[in-house]
Amino acid sequence: MNDEVRNLPVYPRLDEICSRLLEESNLILQASAGAGKTSLVPLAISEKISGKIIVTQPRRLAARSCAERIASLIGEKPGGRVGLITRYDKIRGEKIEVVTDGVFLRMIQSDPSLSGIDAVILDEFHERSISSDLSLAFLIDAKSLIRNDLKILIMSATLSADSFNGYLSDWPSVNVEGRSFPVSLKYMPPQKNEYLEDGICRLISLALRDLDGEGDVLVFLPGLKEMKRTEEKLRSGNFKGEIFLLHGSMSPSEQSAVVRRTMNDKQAVILSTNVAETSITINSVRAVVDSGLVRKLRYDPQSGMNHRITIESSASSSTQRSGRAGRVAPGIAYRYWDEKDYRMPHDVSEILCSDLSGFALENALWGSLSDMSLNFPENPPVSALSEAVTLLRGLGFITDDDTITESGKFAVSLSVHPRLASMIVNSEEREKQTAVLLAVLLNDDLRSFGNLSSDIDIIIEDIIKNKNKYSRIVSEFEKLCERIGIKGELSKVVIAFISKLLISAYPDRIGRKIRSDKNTHYILSLGKQAVLYSSGPQYIVAPLTETSGGNRILLFSEIKKELIDGFLRGAPLIYEIRWSGWQCSAFRKKMIGMMPVEEYPCALSDVDYLTLKKEAYRKLKKEGLNSLPLGDDSRQLIERLDYVSGRVEEFSDFSSEKIKTTVCEWLADYADFKSNSIFPQENINSALSAHVGYELMKRLDKYAPEFISLKEGKRKRIDYSSAKASVSLRIQELFGVNENPLVCGEPLVMNLLSPAGRPVQVTSDIKNFWKNSYIEVRKEMKGRYPKHNWPEDPSL
């Protein structure tokens, strides 16, 4: 052990860490960057333990450098006492094996007893990938059932109560201060109305001035767009130094010019995405400019699509970013926000915001899906989990009671998304190579194609023609072919099979062109619309779509009409009713999922009665009673019922409020699809009368009659629309009426009119009117309407 090692903060604590892990059997080691935990702790433990130790890392690169580092401390290379296992490396080690999270998941799934292994160290656990969450849950489960002696050590840079939620509150923990050079933080929030790129350039010039020529400036931006705009601004602002862009889609060779930089190089500004936060380390960086923004994918269980969002980075992410300025010497970090601004303490973990189909399948394989009996640091969201379970059942990978099937087990072994696994499993023999190449591309390797928005057929043709250029994809292809027991020959890939295969994996992403301008607009079998930013064919299958405002098609393959016709032959006829006001017309069509394909108008009589009835119900529910063209009869009937409902107990269920809310129940059955308006006036009346019932209707006529009867068989409609029932009558019509009529025991309000129909007076006591006011009224009326009869004694 050299001095450099002895000076690491974790070094003097190694005995304590080992003895606590051995005594208490579980341990959390919290130590931030530069403490030396990754290299020293596994070695120290291996000296105290006879069996093998597994160390997990979140990334292949991290696993590789961890294995090399540990091996070099004992004067070895990986392959002796220290091993390294990732998707691409398989170097066994006698004492310690460094593996990626994904590899460990396969190890514990295939041997839950972890025979030969005495301790498992989960490093960088704070990153909280789905596979590390699963690994820990499985470890704890296996330990409690069959491996009580197993030692579990969680190593994490941050371990906050809120992200663990009491999950491991009974675990002992050791805290070691990290050690890196101090980084001073400068908060420089946006100025008024400042564009992001202008603000970032402002901070970059401050950084360049403060560094005075010494060291590089690393700038964190959410994505490529912002990086390019900032580069442009810098150049136009007369920045003469070097500018590098760093982005995940760049190949290692494109990245190497940046990664290899030292303090001796000419000063540069490096514009980067999150790659430089954890994956890529640049030793020449002395200042960090942090936009405080991140771009991320969120999974939307509703549509099964991903949503790209630009959000504020978390506090722990900001700490990590700033730390990049202090790797070799003290540094400065400029933050483009105010110190007072709230930041989320941690990034939202994968389990909370991703597609959970893989997660659910792993649980099914472990046997823990049916009751979700395992504890996770955070519980998976119910909606995403049930969406995943539905998908897996549909694919036949789990049964209705959520146990894994044989084909489910096989699907796990293929190491691709369950949809793609199913595409391979269900393909015909001659389609297998094509299915495998599609799965390889869609599962992982499309990133090397950068900007998509293209036809996957073209991408595949390019791969077949330029095998050398795509050696990584080709080797993945060969490996997966071998796993399913076929020859991995690219020559067996058939472009014509692509769309059919994609449909089997993405039946919800079939699209039909609905219109095109500069772009092409599709309706998807998912029921939603999506846009392709180019011209496109009539029918497509679009395995990659993404939403941000509208849905965008990133990748597609044309579906030939014959294939669509094939689907349609099997598809049932669907009838659809369309409304124009209360008139309707019918269409028959065929559907692929939620996407209508063929559509013809047809007669309403072609549609079965149940569909019509349901449609009437739905329309009525949506529009309500008030939207119907009500005649005087119906309107008055509703008003009468309302009037009586407040006055007579047995009518209390027929207030207009209740009539309105129950309209579907009493009216829908009376729909008449042969008529112009499906609820003609007379039907509304009969429906409402039937709803009230014969006996009650008879009593209603007594309590609140429709009409008041007058002499010579004449009658007048009573108005029930106000608080008091009223009727409007010419004075002449009332001659001989001496008792004011009653409605519900209350006197009817009489609006008395002149022969011309003008209001003269209002009374609720006609007898009194004749006795008193009539004398004056008569004088005036006689003068104005001399031809009419104005008897002195109107009671006769």
Place this chain on the structure above:
DNA sequence: CTCTCCCT
């Protein structure tokens, strides 16, 4: 009128 990032 787009293009965070890992992993079996």
